[in-house]
Amino acid sequence: MKNVIVGQSGGPTAVINCSLAGVYATALEHGDKMGKVLGMRNGIQGLMERRYVDMGEYIRDDFDVEILKRTPSSFLGSCRYKLPDPKQNEAVFEKVFGILNELEVGYFFYIGGNDSMDTINKLHTYGEKIGSPIRFLGVPKTVDNDLAVTDHSPGFGSAAKYVATSTKELILDARVYNNGAVTIVEAMGRNTGWLAASAALAKGPDSIGPDLVFLPEIAFDLDGFLDKVSILAQQKGHSPVIVVSEGIQLADGRYVSELGREDVPSDAFGHIQLMGTASYLAQQVRNKLGAKVRAVEFATLQRSAAHLQSQVDAIGAFAVGQHAVNAAAEGETNKVIIFKRLSSRPYAFETCSMELAKMANIEKHVPLEWITPTKDHVTQDYIDYALPLIQGEVAPYFVNGMPRHIRLP
Amino acid sequence: MKNVIVGQSGGPTAVINCSLAGVYATALEHGDKMGKVLGMRNGIQGLMERRYVDMGEYIRDDFDVEILKRTPSSFLGSCRYKLPDPKQNEAVFEKVFGILNELEVGYFFYIGGNDSMDTINKLHTYGEKIGSPIRFLGVPKTVDNDLAVTDHSPGFGSAAKYVATSTKELILDARVYNNGAVTIVEAMGRNTGWLAASAALAKGPDSIGPDLVFLPEIAFDLDGFLDKVSILAQQKGHSPVIVVSEGIQLADGRYVSELGREDVPSDAFGHIQLMGTASYLAQQVRNKLGAKVRAVEFATLQRSAAHLQSQVDAIGAFAVGQHAVNAAAEGETNKVIIFKRLSSRPYAFETCSMELAKMANIEKHVPLEWITPTKDHVTQDYIDYALPLIQGEVAPYFVNGMPRHIRLP
Numbered sequence: 001m002k003n004v005i006v007g008q009s010g011g012p013t014a015v016i017n018c019s020l021a022g023v024y025a026t027a028l029e030h031g032d033k034m035g036k037v038l039g040m041r042n043g044i045q046g047l048m049e050r051r052y053v054d055m056g057e058y059i060r061d062d063f064d065v066e067i068l069k070r071t072p073s074s075f076l077g078s079c080r081y082k083l084p085d086p087k088q089n090e091a092v093f094e095k096v097f098g099i100l101n102e103l104e105v106g107y108f109f110y111i112g113g114n115d116s117m118d119t120i121n122k123l124h125t126y127g128e129k130i131g132s133p134i135r136f137l138g139v140p141k142t143v144d145n146d147l148a149v150t151d152h153s154p155g156f157g158s159a160a161k162y163v164a165t166s167t168k169e170l171i172l173d174a175r176v177y178n179n180g181a182v183t184i185v186e187a188m189g190r191n192t193g194w195l196a197a198s199a200a201l202a203k204g205p206d207s208i209g210p211d212l213v214f215l216p217e218i219a220f221d222l223d224g225f226l227d228k229v230s231i232l233a234q235q236k237g238h239s240p241v242i243v244v245s246e247g248i249q250l251a252d253g254r255y256v257s258e259l260g261r262e263d264v265p266s267d268a269f270g271h272i273q274l275m276g277t278a279s280y281l282a283q284q285v286r287n288k289l290g291a292k293v294r295a296v297e298f299a300t301l302q303r304s305a306a307h308l309q310s311q312v313d314a315i316g317a318f319a320v321g322q323h324a325v326n327a328a329a330e331g332e333t334n335k336v337i338i339f340k341r342l343s344s345r346p347y348a349f350e351t352c353s354m355e356l357a358k359m360a361n362i363e364k365h366v367p368l369e370w371i372t373p374t375k376d377h378v379t380q381d382y383i384d385y386a387l388p389l390i391q392g393e394v395a396p397y398f399v400n401g402m403p404r405h406i407r408l409p
Numbered sequence: 410m411k412n413v414i415v416g417q418s419g420g421p422t423a424v425i426n427c428s429l430a431g432v433y434a435t436a437l438e439h440g441d442k443m444g445k446v447l448g449m450r451n452g453i454q455g456l457m458e459r460r461y462v463d464m465g466e467y468i469r470d471d472f473d474v475e476i477l478k479r480t481p482s483s484f485l486g487s488c489r490y491k492l493p494d495p496k497q498n499e500a501v502f503e504k505v506f507g508i509l510n511e512l513e514v515g516y517f518f519y520i521g522g523n524d525s526m527d528t529i530n531k532l533h534t535y536g537e538k539i540g541s542p543i544r545f546l547g548v549p550k551t552v553d554n555d556l557a558v559t560d561h562s563p564g565f566g567s568a569a570k571y572v573a574t575s576t577k578e579l580i581l582d583a584r585v586y587n588n589g590a591v592t593i594v595e596a597m598g599r600n601t602g603w604l605a606a607s608a609a610l611a612k613g614p615d616s617i618g619p620d621l622v623f624l625p626e627i628a629f630d631l632d633g634f635l636d637k638v639s640i641l642a643q644q645k646g647h648s649p650v651i652v653v654s655e656g657i658q659l660a661d662g663r664y665v666s667e668l669g670r671e672d673v674p675s676d677a678f679g680h681i682q683l684m685g686t687a688s689y690l691a692q693q694v695r696n697k698l699g700a701k702v703r704a705v706e707f708a709t710l711q712r713s714a715a716h717l718q719s720q721v722d723a724i725g726a727f728a729v730g731q732h733a734v735n736a737a738a739e740g741e742t743n744k745v746i747i748f749k750r751l752s753s754r755p756y757a758f759e760t761c762s763m764e765l766a767k768m769a770n771i772e773k774h775v776p777l778e779w780i781t782p783t784k785d786h787v788t789q790d791y792i793d794y795a796l797p798l799i800q801g802e803v804a805p806y807f808v809n810g811m812p813r814h815i816r817l818p
Contacts, residue, residue, distance in 0.1 A: 073581035172482035173713040296708045304582040390810040401799040
C-alpha cells in the first residue's frame with residue numbers, strides 16, 4: 001500500500017479540475033494498492049517546500065467531486081517551475097525523492113502541458129537511476145491544444161466553446177448600430193492558432209461568423225490586413241469582426257504585440273506600455289482607415305469560464321486522469337495519457353498511454369492545409385476537427401444565482 | 410384596428426429582445442385592436458429612412474419567440490439618434506408622423522434608456538399638438554441600471570450575473586500561481602457604479618470576492634488606491650482582484666481613462682493612444698509597485714452574454730414589454746413601464762406605468778450610504794438589493810454545441 005500524490009502545473013483550464021477529480025476518484029477505487037491521495041500545493045515547487053494537502057479532507061464525497069469538476073482554475077494551485085537536468089544538479093532530485101519517500105508515495109501524477117511532461121520525464125529518469133519504485137504519469141491539459149500526438153488537449157474544447165460562443169454574441173452586438181464599426185478580438189495562443197481558429201465555429205445558419213481569422217502559423221502581413229479590413233468596412237451595413245491569435249508575427253519574426261511597444265515611448269519611470277495584439281491592430285485601423293474600432297481581449301476569461309464547459313471536454317479531462325491511475329496501478333510509468341479519435345460523427349474517442357518522450361517539448365501547430373489560401377480563415381477540415389470537441393454542456397451548480405465552486409482554505 | 414410599431418435604441422443588453430418578445434407576443438393577443446407588428450430597423454433613425462420589417466414574417470411561432478428571448482444584442486438594430494426640440498424643428502416630426510400614418514400605426518413602443526424616453530416624450534408632445542391618436546409607450550432597458558424611479562432596469566440583472574460570475578472565476582484564476590499578482594477588472598458604468606458593484610456578489614462561502622470595488626459615485630484617489638493595492642499585494646499568498654467602473658473620476662473631475670491619454674504621447678499620425686481605465690491603473694501599479702499586474706476588461710461581453718441570462722431579469726424584461734402593450738390597449742400614452750419591488754426575500758415585483766417625464770434625463774446613482782466608509786467596496790445593503798436580480802438561469806437552446814439565435818437577414 002503506497003500513497004498517491006497529484007499536482008497541477010502551468011496555466012489552468014476550465015476543466016483541469018475534472019482531471020484532478022479523475023485521478024482522485026479513481027485512486028479511491030484502488031483501495032487495495034493506493035492509500036491517501038495527497039495534493040501538491042503549487043505543483044512541484046510547493047512540494048519542495050513540503051506544502052501539500054490530504055485531498056480526502058477537502059473532497060469528502062461524490063458530491064464534492066462533482067463540484068470540483070465544475071470549479072475553474074487549478075484547485076491545488078500551479079507553478080511554472082522547471083526542474084534542472086538531473087545530470088547537472090542532483091540536489092533538487094534528492095530533495096524531491098526524500099520528501100516523496102517520507103510521504104510513502106508510490107504513484108505520482110502531474111497534470112500539465114509540455115513543460116510538465118518534461119518535469120515527469122526528468123523525475124522518472126532520476127528515479128530509475130536510484131531504483132525508485134515510484135510510478136510517474138502525465139495527465140495532459142492546455143487551452144492551447146498544442147500537445148503532440150494526442151487528438152486534442154483537455155481544456156481546449158471548453159476554451160473553444162467559450163471563444164466561439166462569445167464571438168457569436170459579439171458579432172450580433174457589433175452590428176447593432178449599422179455604422180460599419182470594426183471589432184478586433186484577441187484569443188490566446190502564443191505560437192499556435194488552435195484557439196483563435198475556434199471562433200470560426202460561431203458560423204452557422206444564425207451567424208455569419210467572424211470575417212477574418214489570423215493565426216501565428218502564417219506570417220502576418222499588416223498592410224494586407226489593413227486592406228482587407230478597409231474593404232470589409234466599406235460594405236454597406238456590415239460591421240466586421242476579426243479574430244487574431246495573441247501570438248501573430250510578422251514575416252521577420254517580430255510579434256505584432258511587440259510593435260505596439262515600439263510605437264509608444266516609455267513613460268517617466270522608464271517603463272514601456274505593454275499593448276495587446278488586438279489593441280495595437282485597433283489603433284492601426286483607427287489611424288489608417290479612420291474607422292470606429294473596438295478591441296476585445298478574452299484574457300484569462302477564456303481559460304476560466306467553467307460556466308461554459310464543453311461536456312465532451314469535461315468527460316475527456318476526467319477520463320485521462322482516470323486512465324493515468326489505472327495505468328499506474330498496472331505498473332506503467334513514464335507515460336502520458338492521450339486521446340485517439342475513433343470517429344468524428346458521432347464523436348468517439350479512446351484514451352491510451354504513451355511514452356512521455358513522444359509528447360514532451362513538441363508543439364503541435366494547426367496544419368497549414370487547414371488555413372485558407374487567402375491566409376485569413378480556416379477551412380472546413382478545421383471545423384470538422386474542432387466541432388465535436390465543443391459538444392454538450394455541463395450545467396454549473398447554481399446556488400443563490402451564482403455557480404458554486406470548491407476551494408482550499 | 411391599427412398597426413403596432415416597435416423599436417430598440419441605445420446600447421443593447423442580454424435581455425433587450427425579451428422586451429421585444431413581450432411587446433410582440435402581447436400585441437398578437439390584442440388581435441381585436443392591433444394589426445401587424447412592425448419593427449423599426451435601427452430605431453427612429455431607420456424609421457425615418459422607411460426601414461422597417463413586419464415582425465410576423467420572422468417571428469412565426471411561439472418557438473421563434475423563445476429563441477428571440479435568448480438572442481443577445483438588439484434584434485431590430487439600434488441607433489443613438491436624438492430628436493430635435495419639437496418647438497425648434499417641426500420638419501423631422503412631420504416626416505415621422507407622415508410615415509407612421511402611412512403605415513397606419515396606432516401604437517408606438519420604444520425600448521431604450523434615458524435618451525429613448527426623451528424621444529418618446531417628444532413624439533408624444535408633437536402628436537398631442539397635432540391631435541394624433543397614436544399612443545407612445547416607453548419600455549426601459551440598460552445594463553447601467555441608472556434609470557430613475559424603477560426598482561431596477563431590465564438588462565442590469567443579466568449583466569450583473571455575468572460580471573459577478575466572471576469575477577468569481579477570475580479570482581480563482583488569479584491566485585493560481587501564488588505570486589501576489591494583481592488583477593484589475595473594468596466593468597461598464599460611465600457615471601454610475603451599479604454594474605462594477607455587482608462584482609461584490611461573487612463573495613460567498615466559496616469565494617473571498619473582489620478585494621476592492623471603486624465606483625464613479627466617489628472621487629477616485631489614485632495615491633490612496635496604490636497604497637491599498639500595495640498592502641494587499643504584500644499579504645502572503647494573496648493575489649488581489651480589484652474591480653473598477655470605467656467611469657471613475659479624480660476629485661477634479663477628470664476621468665481616470667483620460668489620464669492614460671495624457672501619459673502616452675501621440676503617435677506619428679498625431680493620434681493619441683486611447684487607454685482603458687483598468688489598463689491605465691495596471692500600468693500605474695506596475696510602475697510604482699513593481700508588481701505583476703493584469704488588466705481585464707469585460708468590454709461588450711458584459712452586455713451580450715445571453716448565455717448567462719438572469720431568469721429574474723429575463724422575466725422582468727418580458728413583463729415590461731407586455732405591460733406596455735396592455736397599457737396602450739387601454740388608452741395610456743406618454744408612459745414608461747417600471748418595476749415596483751414588493752419583497753426582496755423572496756423577490757417579488759409588479760410592473761406599473763408611470764409618466765415618462767419622471768424618468769427621462771434623470772440618472773440614478775448608487776446611494777452613497779451603500780458604499781463603505783473606506784470608499785472601496787459596497788455594503789450589505791447593495792448585496793440585499795442586487796442579489797435578487799441575478800436569481801435563476803435561462804438555458805440557451807444549444808444546437809451542435811452552440812447557443813442558437815435568431816436574426817434578421
